[in-house]
Amino acid sequence: MLLNRVETALMNNPLRAAIQRHFEAPRLLRMGGRLDGGAALEIGCGRGVGAELVLERFGADTVDAFDLDPRxxxxxxxxxAARxxxxxxxxxxxxxxAAPDEHYDAVFDFGIVHHIPHWRSALREVRRVLKPGGRFYAEEVLAAFIRHPLTRRLLEHPLEDRFDRPAFRDALAQAGLEPLDDAELWGGFAWFVAERPEA
Ligand SMILES: C[S@@+](CC[C@H](N)C(=O)[O-])C[C@H]1O[C@@H](n2cnc3c(N)ncnc32)[C@H](O)[C@@H]1O
Known part of the structure; x- marks a missing residue:
């Protein structure tokens, strides 16, 4: 689902970039470690701040990234462009x-899976494109935040079948990704690192 005008403004500004740079990426890095030379994919890359961090902070050699929104x-x-x-x-x-099976050392999700109506399919796709031993790093928004009356007034999300922290952890396992670590903030936001087990 594409962002509405309010959320587009919330995502495309220096404060969002600072939160991603100084809070979210360091947290995921502490939880899951660096890639050092690996090939990474970012799903729902927005304006590219996450992809930049995947190269700079996580040490990926390459990053492929896509988003539903051409803008x-x-x-x-x-x-x-310079990279x-x-x-x-x-x-x-x-x-x-649009990537082959077992292609990436890591896949990154900075707050996109909660925008997908059939989000469990996305987790299965993440598993498919990860190499055995590859890691999935996710920063996600939980049902409690999405269903809050103020959020519902301002933002637009799918409302059916949203997840809390245990439900997302269970869905990772059901998709064939072994949850390694997770953390939560204020009941509305969570971080997860999971691994595709070696064959
Ligand atoms: C909350 S924004 C996060 C953007 C960026 N990752 C960030 O952290 O700034 C969610 C993004 O997911 C994208 N998106 C939504 N559904 C998607 C899907 N099914 N596949 C790929 N991208 C999607 C939206 O276009 C939007 O750019």
Whole structure:
């Protein structure tokens, strides 16, 4: 689901970038560690701040990234133009990822899975494109935040079958990803690291 105007403004500003840079990425890094030379994918890349961090902070050699919204992809491409060909962007859907099986060392999700109506399909796709031993790093928004009256007034999310922290952890396991660590903030936000087990 595409962002409405309010959420687009909330995502595309220096404060959001600072939160991602100084809070979310360091937290995921502490939980899941660096890649050091690996190939990474970011689903729902927005304007490309996450992809930048995947190269700079997580030490990926390359990052592929896509978003459902062509305007976001255009911004991300422009933001990382100097990093091409280490950073590649396309318009795509996380429930049908345009990448081969077992291709990436890591997949990153900065707050996108909760925007997907059939989000469990996206987790299965993440597992499919990860190499055995590869890691999924996710920062997510939980049902309590999505269903809060103020959020519902301002933002637009799918409302059916949303998840809390245990439900997301269970869904990771059902998709074939072994949960390694998770953390929660204020009952509304959570971080997860999971691994595709070696064959
Ligand atoms: C809350 S924004 C987060 C953007 C960026 N990751 C960030 O942290 O700033 C969610 C993003 O997911 C994208 N999105 C929603 N559904 C998607 C899907 N099925 N596949 C890929 N991207 C999707 C939206 O277009 C939007 O850019």
């Amino acid at each position: 976001m992809v255009a911004q991300a491409r422009q933001r990382l 091409a060909p280490r950073a590649r962007f396309w318009v795509g859907d996380a429930t049908s990822i």
